Amino acid sequence: MSSSNSNLSRRQALTAIGGASLSLGALKAGAQTAETTATAPPTTITSPPRSFAPGAPPNVYFWDPDVIAADDSFWGVMQPNAPIQRLWTGALWAEGPAWNAQGRYLVWSDIPNNRQMRWLEEDGHVSEFRDPSNNSNGNSFDFQGRQLSCEHLTRRLVRYELDGSVTILADNFEGKRFNSPNDVVAHPDGSYWFTDPPYGGQLYEGAPDAAGGPSNPDGLFNNRLGQPPEIGEAVREMETATYRVDSDGNITRVAGEADAPDPNGLCFSPDYKTLYIASTGKGPGDTGPGGQGNVFAFDVGDDNTLSNGRVFTDCMVDDIKCGPDGLRTDVAGNLWVSSNAGRNVGYSGVTVWNPEGALMGRIRIPEICGNICFGGPKRNRLFMAASQSIYSVYVGTQGSAPS
8 A cells, every 4th residue: 555645646637539629627537627827736735744644643723724714514414533535455446435334445446557445444454356347437325225326337327236136227318328428326216317428538637539420529539449349439429418317227317408407416405405416517519508617506306307597616726716526415405516626736635515605614634635425433534536546534423325
């Protein structure tokens, strides 16, 4: 297990096929459409300097110096004398953390390495959990303890059953393949809700389209290299959108590109009457409007239809765009949002917003944060999948649902 304190590089920017130059954020969940022009990132070093490594000296502060309040209400959801810890490092791009309550372990995706990893709470042991993972991104657990995974490579949503078998829950809508399912949450009624942006249609995190497709229009990429043969003919066929899979297998598009373009992370409020969707930036071959790095909120009707879509937060903090990716709510209805602030690394981590959309505070970590979940036996530990590493901090509240 590496605990190096060397500078951790953020994801490299990629160039979109089709003549559009895409920033880091446009190709990945959690990014933004407008990169900062800053020539040098602000420091994330506290005074005195600290280390996040597992064997680092203790944090001598009563409040962790990287827990930063915008409002005094923030102290009510954070835990004094609880340090931010880096549990592990060694991924190329860590995503989709999910907590298994019965097994007391954390699972997450290392997308470019095409694997899922697992951290055991009992001794901190980390090992490969699934290899290959079909470039899985978002993961979660449903109310029966079954793991759900969004697969970039195969453009589908799957469920790992309790007997070890795998069920394909959704791989097409009205006869057309999905783009690259990104994140998924379970509803108590047995349905699963997931987002479908285009970020997996690239070499690094999945596979480009076959020649002529939106992310490979000139056929310069050989999308068959290193892939199973069935991947070879896949091309992007649909707009970006958010979907629901009912317990009977019926699939409904609940929010289209006009409602929440380039949807990424999503979660429900504790009472399941509000759905939050992070809207990020354009991905490979994306010709739609593109997200602006906002979080949308929708009212959820008794029939599971969405209405009253509105911008919940633009994720601006101190005039810095803290691009949203993964979302979770706590039991009080506060929204916890992973932050990708681009070159403004001092604003990457997690932002926390009250149910009215006001900023409560943020958690600063030295890497871009892609996704988050609550876990631990009491569900009072926040896990953060951040670029190459996994971080955690105990908080003063609980997550609102299995994650």
